[in-house]
Amino acid sequence: MFERIRRRLLRTPLFYKILWANIAIVGVGAVGGTIITIWHVTTFPDDLHYPLIAIFAGIGVLISIVVNQWVLRKALDPLDRLQAAVDAIRSGRSDVRVVLGDNSDERFDRLADAFNQMLEQLARDAQEMQQLSRQILQAQEEERYRLARELHDEAAQSLTSLLVYIRLLERARNPEEAQRHVQELRRLTARALEDVRRVAVDLRPTILDDLGLTAALEWRVDELNKQHGLHAVFTAEGMEQRLARPTELVLYRIGQEALSNVQRHAFASAVKVSLQHVGDRCILQVADNGVGFDPAATDRADGHGLGLLGMRERVAIVGGELEIVSRPGAGTTITARVPWSHQEG
Ligand SMILES: Nc1ncnc2c1ncn2[C@@H]1O[C@H](COP(=O)(O)OP(=O)(O)OP(=O)(O)O)[C@@H](O)[C@H]1O
Ligand SMILES: [Mg+2]
Structure with a gap:
């Protein structure tokens, strides 16, 4: 019971802590002062009472300073802990979490929770980044091999x-x-x-630089038709002007990876590749009628399959988005939508 009241008092907001402390000081001062004054007046009726007033005022101010400082120090203690956590993180520690204790204000608790969540997110992101760089290095080695x-x-x-x-x-x-x-x-x-x-x-088709994305993708599709006997069709719409080089390269690599996936995994008999200029976007779509797969199952970066991950990363670099629609038995459609930006010069 006493413990519960203590906890509740400790958790009251800062404003009320200060208010209660000052009410207590004034209350004790008023009651104690009156009792002592009555006692003094009745016991020493002929005395001057001014020194007594001065003593009361002095003691009151002193108590007020001490109590207010103590309450404020206790109440702001959570901020010191937050500061200590920030300092620890700045000095390179990443395992720090803020614990505010019993006497914290609810608003400080919310701040600490948000801070801790942010730290968790940062730790997760750092871990993912590390795994991704490991995969990229591995893929680079495999490519060299x-x-x-x-x-x-x-x-x-x-x-x-x-x-x-x-x-x-x-x-x-x-x-x-x-x-x-x-x-x-x-x-x-x-x-x-x-x-x-x-x-x-294979490393970098000169056709991409010389003749542009449309010609390069068309050439890829032709190669696919030659090599694997599967029927691949390429269409382009509104692609009279050339895209900025980085965007061309991104879309080309996406097309290349999507077609290589079709070759390796899809067992498709037909594949359609289309490139369209729609509004302020360029849309590349590669659709096959093969075995399909469950995109959610390949979302995890578990060391296999950098292709889809790489597509997403590349599209994000030029501010676009990638959509993968596939179901086992129902073919696969990969769509990349990127902002249209003209090639300069
Ligand atoms: N067009 C497709 N048809 C059927 N399954 C596909 C298709 N594209 C991708 N997949 C499935 O998704 C998985 C992940 O593809 P992803 O391109 O990321 O990796 P990968 O091709 O296995 O390896 P990597 O591209 O890194 O050499 C593939 O292993 C395959 O199971
Ligand atoms: Mg692949």
Whole structure:
């Protein structure tokens, strides 16, 4: 019972704490002063009472200062704790949380709760960022490995064969033999050139810089039709002007990843790629009629599948948004909407 009253008193707002303290001082002063004055007047009727008034005034002021200072110090203690937490965070600690204790004002509690929630959110964001950078580094390594393999397996193989044929050419005994080797050399050189070009184009298609997004996506779709026998269609509307380079690159990479996903996961028989200029937006859509998937299940950044995550990140960089509509058995449609910005120069 006493404890409950104490807790309630401690938790009253700051204004009431000061009010109650001052009422108590005035109350005690008035009652105590009157009792002592009556006693003094009746006991020493002939005395002067001015010194007594001065003593009362002095004691009253002293008590008021001490009590008010004590109440204020206690009441503002939560702010000191908040400040201490801020200082700890500034000095690099991230595990700090503010605990205000029993005598805190409700408004300070709300402030501390918001502060703690903000810290939790920051900690979560930092963890996600860390995981993302780990994934990006891993993806970068994988990409380097893939390129190294491709250069080694294809271009280097062709160049080695070239060396062999050059040696054979050196040792050719008659013009017919030499002619045969030269033909083979030409064929191998063309293949090596093709391999190197393919790796370079994969890294960054010059067609994107030279002819623009529409041509680059059209070329991707053509390649897909050639390689995999699935029927891919490309349409473009209102794309007479070129987009700013960063936006073109973002949309191209999204198209590239979406088409690579179709190739690798969708088992689709048809895919439609469309690029449209609508109002102040550019919309890229890649829709397949394949097996589909549950987008919610791939939302977690759990170390697999950077493709969709990368698409989202890229779209966000140019201020757009990405929509993934898919259901198992019902195909997949990926839509990227980005603000239209003209290419300068
Ligand atoms: N068009 C699609 N059809 C069916 N499933 C898809 C399609 N696109 C994505 N998925 C599913 O979503 C998952 C995540 O795709 P995401 O592109 O993020 O990763 P990934 O292709 O597996 O790997 P990465 O792109 O990093 O090489 C895929 O593993 C696949 O299961
Ligand atoms: Mg992918």
